[in-house]
Amino acid sequence: MKRTAFAIGTLFACANAWAVTPGTHWDYSGDVGPENWAKLTPEFHSCAGQNQSPVNLDGFIEAELAPLELDYRAGASEVANNGHTVQVAYEPGSTLSLDGKTFQLIQFHFHMPSENQIKGQSYPLEGHLVHADESGNLAVLALMFKEGERNTVLASLWNAPPAVGKKQPVSPSINVRDMLPAELDYYRFNGSLTTPPCSEGVRWLVLKQPIVASHAQIEALTQAVGHANNRPLQPVNARIILQ
Numbered sequence: 001m002k003r004t005a006f007a008i009g010t011l012f013a014c015a016n017a018w019a020v021t022p023g024t025h026w027d028y029s030g031d032v033g034p035e036n037w038a039k040l041t042p043e044f045h046s047c048a049g050q051n052q053s054p055v056n057l058d059g060f061i062e063a064e065l066a067p068l069e070l071d072y073r074a075g076a077s078e079v080a081n082n083g084h085t086v087q088v089a090y091e092p093g094s095t096l097s098l099d100g101k102t103f104q105l106i107q108f109h110f111h112m113p114s115e116n117q118i119k120g121q122s123y124p125l126e127g128h129l130v131h132a133d134e135s136g137n138l139a140v141l142a143l144m145f146k147e148g149e150r151n152t153v154l155a156s157l158w159n160a161p162p163a164v165g166k167k168q169p170v171s172p173s174i175n176v177r178d179m180l181p182a183e184l185d186y187y188r189f190n191g192s193l194t195t196p197p198c199s200e201g202v203r204w205l206v207l208k209q210p211i212v213a214s215h216a217q218i219e220a221l222t223q224a225v226g227h228a229n230n231r232p233l234q235p236v237n238a239r240i241i242l243q
């Protein structure tokens, strides 16, 4: 792995913590499960913070949220299974403009079932598009999937997702913009990485309109990771959720 990619990886171990902090094993169940993440190492203390993700999105505050400004191009390059998720690396050059800042799309990955919920509803699959600006601020665009027809973008990413510890190229590349719904209305809140080190200060944007993937596609992702990979819901505390 190139040094730059490794450094970026430390910013959002939403997925690849096994490579970034090999000394601290965590998982989704048992002694190293979510209830104990904050105790596993001082590095993970934020997991006990007050502004954690995921949350149940409800009790919305009406706001004039700016239309999403996405400038994405084909850039999906490689898909890897790190045992926590299946993650697709993205080539530089695709951006989200938000709050006067430019966030580069770095990678996207999947949770089965969804981590966030919308008005108490869970979805079988949630995609996280992870962006970082030049100061290392993070913005995650989240996308819910419901079960339905085969998703053609997922189908063009892989015939089968890689096994744990394996990676494979995405060829030809795809533009993840093609996976997003027609309607880009979203909810917004402040949260954290949903995996250790659970760093806070992450801008979360959750698209209101779900898209579809087939039962077989969702099942293939779950089987590839080998277990559910959703962190339990976290308290909203003093935060507001905008719509």
Ligand SMILES: [Zn+2]
Residues within 6 Å of the ligand: 014, 109, 110, 111, 128, 194
């Ligand atoms: Zn995630």
